[in-house]
Amino acid sequence: MELFDKNTKMTALVHSNHLLLPVLNRFGLRLGFQEKTVEEICTEEQIDLNFFLAIVNAYHHHDYSPENELKSISAKLIIDYLRKSHLDFLKVSMPKIEAALDKMVKNRKSNDLKIIQKFYSTYKEEFVEHIQDEEEHAFPYVLALQKAHDQKTNPLPKSLAEYSISDYEKDHGDVDVKLFDLKNLIIKYLKPDYRDQDCNEFLYELFHFERDVQDHARIEDQILVTKVLEIEKELKNA
């Protein structure tokens, strides 16, 4: 496993995995990288280098877990990134999936894609609810906890002392399962009266989205939650 490091050219990073483009956007990066390295660009754009490397490496290498690199990163930075990803999902990825699905339905005679569409909309409902739950409950809790930790607040207010991140951050299993089912229903059981390019477009979007969502869930479960549990242990034993 060859990790990207501070001397990697930003251009080379994109060449080795174009799916990282939206990830770069979440850091506010735009194209036109010239010969600049990751370090040079991070300095210019005032991006935390270690955090950037941890995120792109975790995305590119599935078995890489940057827990140690992220110990020093503030929860706020992680949550910023997660929030931008949420926005990406809701405003970019999902509309793209829906447009592709609509197109597929429109160009077909039979009715069974309507059922798939219905299935997708129940999936979406659950997914959006999961995101809202994080935005409204989990993230504010983490930010308040980090603040209390930084300011050495003692004793902790009730709203922090009586809860734990495990009360907020829900299991990602259910949401993942539906996305997986959706792919399989299309790949295995679709009747062949669709237009190839429509279906491919839909599946490309779905695969890309799945990968993004899995990466996102990994950052939440392995990085954010792990970090918060440590802060909690420290604060609540004090």
Next chain:
Amino acid sequence: MHSHILVIHPSEIVLQGLHCIIKSVFDIEPVLLKTLDSLTNHVDANKSQLLVLADESLDQKELSNITLAFPKTLRTKIIHIRQLAEPSCDKSCKCCLPLNASRSRISELIRPILAEGSRPMEKRRLSELTERETDVVRLVALGKTNKEIAKELYISIHTVISHRKNITEKLGIKSISGLTVYAILNNLIDTNSIDPESLI
């Protein structure tokens, strides 16, 4: 294991010899028979493949009649055990086993057959649900609980759960609403009497 092996030969020495070799090379316990009489009783219909090693002196017509009556899902392969290699059979022959064959020749002969048996049949079996599994999918799609399904099909809850596990493995679909979509797409539900979208 997807295959099972039967050895039919009047000689105890041959039976025990092949048993010993097959057991040590493939870790399969072959069933040993001296005659064709009880052959049918030893066929395991749950396996996908049956390999019969049969002495050439047995009634070949009777043997083929017996094997023709086996379930269609069971792929049957017969190898003849011969006193001497037939002049027309060279080392690459895949249906004869001369008694003077070496241990490595025996495993060379059997190995590809076992490998073949475990692959294509498994695929075929995975691609379709059994009748019972289909019943279970239909009821799951209609929103029934495991308990209700057990009652309706006169089976135990435990059996319902194991059917559901097999269904999920075969179809690659885990969620209840995913299974419902599968049932609708495959016409397992009468969509004239029920609005399919209301089920998902």
